[in-house]
Amino acid sequence: MRRFLDRLYDTALWLSAITFGLIAVLVLLQILGRLADRIARLMSLPPPGLTIPSLAEFGGFLFAGAVFLGLAGTLQAGGHVRVKLVTRSLPDGAARWLGVFVALAAAALAGFATWSSGLQMADSLRFGAVSYGVVPIPLAIPQGAMTLGLALMCVALLDAAATAARGGTPAHDAAEARTGGPD
Incomplete structure (x- = not known):
């Protein structure tokens, strides 16, 4: 089970990285299109008008997907900001159980967010909701990425x-210990 969960978190991180890469490629293509227009004007030629319609929406939806898909893997890597003022002053056993309680409370919040996001995605599917841009994007696609990312975060917190x-050491604590992260 441990290997499966670690691969699941890693896969989500890779999807997040690929999504950020897609944003970079789209922005680069838009910049190159604008440069082609300027060069054409300088040469007294008609500009080719190379643009990516709805780039802002594509970028926004891809960014949301990247952020939410990266939540669980970032937690596992010890990358989320955590405040340990209370836990550092407690005995080890009490600090561990406080950590369990906080992880369970966070999992409950992530579970609620997953449920709410899933309902919103289901409504978008049912009503065929699309974005308002030049290119109509089915809203269920970015909402699905968001729901998946939230569900994985819930699983990571329960894990x-x-x-x-x-009595073990959660992955985020082990990662912080390895990297000398915040204590």
Whole structure:
């Protein structure tokens, strides 16, 4: 199970990275199109008018997908900001159980957000909701990425809580210890 979850988190991180890469490619293509227009004007030629319609929407939806898909993997890597003022002053056992409680509370919030996002995605599918831009994008696509990312975050938080409750070291704490992250 551990190997499966780690691969799942890694896959989501790769999807997040690919999504950020797509944003960079789209913006680069738009910039090259504008440069081609300027060069054509300088040469007294008609500009080719190379543009990516709805680039802002594509970028926004891809960004949302990238952020949400990266949540679980970032938690596993110890990349989320955590404040440890209270846990540092507690004995180890109490700090561990407080960590379990906080992870479970965060999992409950992530579960609620997943449920809400899933309902919104289902409504978008049912009503055929699309974006308002030049290119109509089915809203269920970015909402699906968001829902998947939130669900994976919920799983990662439950994973961390279960690991800590069994006396183990959650992945985010182990990653912080390896990298000398915040204590």
